[in-house]
Amino acid sequence: MSREKKKPRNLREALKGKLSKREFGYLVKSFDSVGNIAVIEIPPELEKKEKIIGEALIEINPRFETVCKIAGAHKGAFRVQPVKVIAGKRNKTALYIESGCRMKVDLGKVFFSPRLSHERERIGKLIKKGEVVGAFFAGVGPFPLVFAKNSPMKKAVAIELNPHAVKLMRENIVLNKVQEKIEPVLGDVNKLASTTFKGKFDRAVMPLPKDAGGFLEATMLSIKPSGGIIHFYQFSPIDDPFTGPLKKIRETAAKLGLKTRVLRKKMVRSFSAQTIQVVLDFKVKRA
Ligand SMILES: C[S@@+](CC[C@H](N)C(=O)[O-])C[C@H]1O[C@@H](n2cnc3c(N)ncnc32)[C@H](O)[C@@H]1O
Incomplete structure (x- = not known):
């Protein structure tokens, strides 16, 4: 035997x-x-x-x-x-597949995490036909790529500061044949969202949980005057995850004379013993 x-x-x-x-x-x-x-x-x-x-x-x-x-x-x-x-x-160049999208990722040269895949899928399902989406802090493009293949959006403007990530994002856009749907832009969200893209978006996604608060004003300004939705990611203390981000949203909106309405508060994933990542989906429009 x-x-x-x-x-x-x-x-x-x-x-x-x-x-x-x-x-x-x-x-x-x-x-x-x-x-x-x-x-x-x-x-x-x-x-x-x-x-x-x-x-x-x-x-x-x-x-x-x-x-x-x-x-x-x-x-x-x-x-x-x-x-x-x-x-x-x-x-160190991975070929990663998510929601029908293929992505090249140079580990060690760009940020990448597979842990937000369920968030990309969730937001993709919320996007309505014809929306123009600001995909901020886009990295190699996971958010805009998943939206391009799985939502009826018109297009996404994908802004990213790391030139190497933008180079890979361009390759990934071609790899997935979604050139008509994603405009990759190398640059700083704070500068671009409040100038070139002021008032342009129906929706903006902010997956920069450590520092997103510092970009909230520019992101609110990038939303169309008729109103739109922002997905705001933050790292928060586990025992009081939403007070801080809610205060930041209210203060920023008040400064700009905008009205906000929170649609959803969600704990996304645990990050460390004391910290979790949360997302707040909220509507913003002229007061
Ligand atoms: C946490 S990563 C998210 C990347 C990607 N969305 C993902 O889920 O894999 C944040 C990204 O924001 C980029 N970034 C940081 N500051 C920025 C800024 N001021 N403007 C545009 N992008 C920025 C970083 O280079 C990084 O790729």
Whole structure:
């Protein structure tokens, strides 16, 4: 009777006999999957075992060709997080698929997170026929691409400050054949939304949870005078997630003489022990 080696069902099983009990205690329970590349956190206590951990991830999930470890925090205006290849092919360009859109993502050179995919899908379903959407802080284009393929919008203007992300966004627009639907723009949301795009949008999306408050005035100005909707993402304290963002919305609207009405307050995902990411959908129009 042949004794075939059974395929491990998860990372822990794949690492059985390769990590000590103490080392298992440091192993994280989840990792991000960006198409053909997995991104995992390796605590300092497991650094010597990182190659073994990466190879085990590929063993249980053969669609991963590369495993990277997080090599630092998100930093700077571009919110880029350094990563290092620990197993598989030495390639940091992922091909990621979401809601029927294919996207090239250069890990370590642009911000990208698969964790907001449900938000992109949710907002895509809210967009009405003919809307013109401001897709701010667009990165390599996940929000506008999902809208272009899954909503009846007229078009999105996708503004992004990181030139490398804009280059990839242009490639992704062609890859998905949505050149008619997305206008990629390299630049600063604060400058462009309050000038070139003043009064132009039916809806604006603001996925910059750390700093979005500083862009709220320009974003409100970018909405058509007849009114529109803003999706405002923020990091908030877990015990009182909505007071801060609501105050910011009311103060900014009062300063501009605008009226707002909150349509939805939602906890999006936990970020750390004390912090969660929230989104507030609100209507804004002339008072
Ligand atoms: C949190 S990331 C979101 C990227 C993308 N929407 C996604 O979900 O993958 C924020 C993005 O905003 C860009 N950014 C930061 N400040 C900006 C500004 N003043 N104007 C335009 N884009 C900016 C960063 O380069 C980064 O790509």
